[in-house]
């Protein structure tokens with residue numbers, strides 16, 4: 001057996017750690033989850049303790065990969081992370097290597113996730129694929145010609161901040177009308193609240209208690225009951241999801257688009273209208289081979305498994 005690899009996926013609210021044998025990455029040898037603390041030093045402590053705890057259950061770990069939401073440069077420094085507001089220019093790579101005493105690779109979380117899907121998930125053996133995670137925000141990773149794409153600085157794959165409406169709502173990144181303002185969980189909530197305040201969502205408002213309190217989960221619940229207003233909101237939301245995917249396909253010409261993140265739990269309710277809108281939004285849709293849009297095969301573990309595999313590949 002090769003040395004075990006730990007993969008750590010740092011999320012906005014929780015940190016997931018898994019241990020895998022790189023030869024058999026879909027078998028999770030151990031997994032643990034802890035809350036994400038605030039601040040770089042506290043995050044360093046939390047990940048160190050998590051790796052130590054995983055070692056206690058599985059024995060020695062050979063390499064560690066860490067996926068962090070934000071711009072991670074080629075020296076493994078986190079430049080900025082919108083979901084880690086208290087952490088700027090933090091040299092996680094150096095700090096983790098000192099603390100853990102093993103090789104550590106640090107990368108963007110969605111970049112790790114696309115590698116996990118490419119090596120062991122829905123995109124196995126697919127040389128050209130894009131992964132888009134639809135959660136509180138939007139993350140993405142790109143594999144082109146079988147190679148993970150980092151860009152010149154390590155910052156490739158941030159389509160969540162492609163501007164799709166220059167007059168759109170403000171984004172935490174400081175600009176307006178970014179794709180993730182429309183096609184993330186918070187985007188769904190905003191589209192739904194606008195419809196609720198316009199009096200179009202009686203059943204959804206009933207479930208939420210008040211139009212101002214409407215969130216994505218209320219829309220999903222009403223849509224499962226067949227409520228026409230909720231289904232119309234999801235159609236509108238899916239159009240925005242499809243718009244960004246079509247832009248990515250126009251740019252990168254992937255063979256496959258993999259969707260991850262919490263919103264894919266909506267299943268066919270989201271996927272069917274997204275695929276339908278996509279066909280009309282991609283350039284020359286009737287002249288190109290269809291691009292399957294599928295759900296991540298590794299589910300919420302894609303980022304952690306991908307981080308472990310990246311670390312093992314780098315070793």
Ligand SMILES: [Zn+2]
Nearest residue numbers: 161171173178
């Ligand atoms: Zn933005």
